[in-house]
Amino acid sequence: MMAGGTKKRNPSDYNARIAATLGCPPALVRLPSPPPPSGPAAVPITWETPFALDHQHLDSYGKCGLRFLYTYLLGLGGRRDETPYMRMHNAVAETVRWLDRNFDAGRAEPEGFGEAFAAAWTEHGPVDHGHAEAYRTIADEMLRFLLGLRDEEGRLPPEAMSLAVAGGSVLSRAHDVVRNADGRLVVRRVATRKAPSALLKEIEYIVLDAAAEATFGEPVVVEAVHLTGGSRLPVEIPPKKRDELRAAVVAHMSGIGAGLFAPSVGSRCPRCPHHFACPGLPGGSAVVRRPLAWGR
Ligand code: SF4
Structure with a gap:
């Protein structure tokens, strides 16, 4: 008896008789080792x-490198629906850019500021929204805060x-x-x-x-x-x-x-505009024809 109560058995007489009919065992062929792990192939730009x-x-x-590639280099950004709040920000940002272009060292509020804001509001702001006036008041307060900071020497x-x-x-x-x-x-x-x-x-x-x-x-x-x-x-x-x-x-x-452009799979993916394309890529190289940055 073996430990645990299992009885030791002698090999069957049939083993030798069956082995005699099997011939030589096949040579052991070793499979190639898997390639070392590597990142995604480089995309020619x-x-x-x-x-x-x-x-x-x-x-x-x-x-996420891949999202950057899709959005900026392949131009697949897709336009998000803009909420009234985002449009309010667009109008403020446009007015800030106007202030930038119309710098006046002696005046925090350059000549024509009111007209510039009104034009930016008409073009970018949520003018058709039921709370347009409330949004405009907030936008005005944001810009007043900036002008107040700029009332300084030097x-x-x-x-x-x-x-x-x-x-x-x-x-x-x-x-x-x-x-x-x-x-x-x-x-x-x-x-x-x-x-x-x-x-x-x-x-x-x-x-x-x-x-x-x-x-x-x-x-x-x-x-x-x-x-x-x-x-x-x-x-x-x-x-x-x-x-x-x-x-x-x-x-x-x-x-x-x-x-x-390595993908970075994580909690951001479900909200990524490229979720359904990822990680697919068209063949060939990408060509960047227009400037992506202008020092905004
Ligand atoms: S779905 Fe995820 S991994 Fe793919 S591009 Fe978007 S953020 Fe990157």
Whole structure:
């Protein structure tokens, strides 16, 4: 008896007789080893326009390379239905761009501001909505907040800037440039949205910081202005975070330049406009004919 109560049996006499009829065992053929795991193949991209992007492109690429490819390089963005709230933001953003173009160092509110806002509202705002007047009041308050900030000494013209990275450039724009009373140079970006909770993680400000330092040749103070919620916040990026973000900018630009667009499957996918196409790609190469960034 074996442990556990199993009885040991002798091999059957038939085993030898059956084995004699089977001939030689076949040679053992080893299957080839599976190939080492690899990322998706590079997509050839031809840039017929300068390889220039901005922080929104890099943010998008950092979240999902494939979505960036679909949206920006293949132009499959698809237009979202715009809510009245989004249209209100569009009208404010258009007026902010008008202020940018009509900079006047001596006047926070340049001549023609009221007319410019009215035109932007008519073209972009939710004029046909039942609460149009309420939206317009909010838009007006957002712009008044911005004009109030700009009632200061030392204002210099807005500056379009470019940062050379990995064979291309990352464009940025300082909407406000101010030489403050301490002699320090302040650069600001203005956004119509609410300030994000993790401001220091935003690539937008590391690009602004690096581009402004390269453009003006001196360290700058970076500030973030958000018109929803009316905030003006300093963006003091700790050295370690700064290195991390700068490395991310270089890695993203290098990846895009090399045609690497890895999908990033996750919780964002169900709301992605490319959900049903992903991960399919047409054959051949993509050609970028029109500039993607203009330093907005
Ligand atoms: S569905 Fe997901 S993985 Fe595919 S492109 Fe969109 S975000 Fe990226």
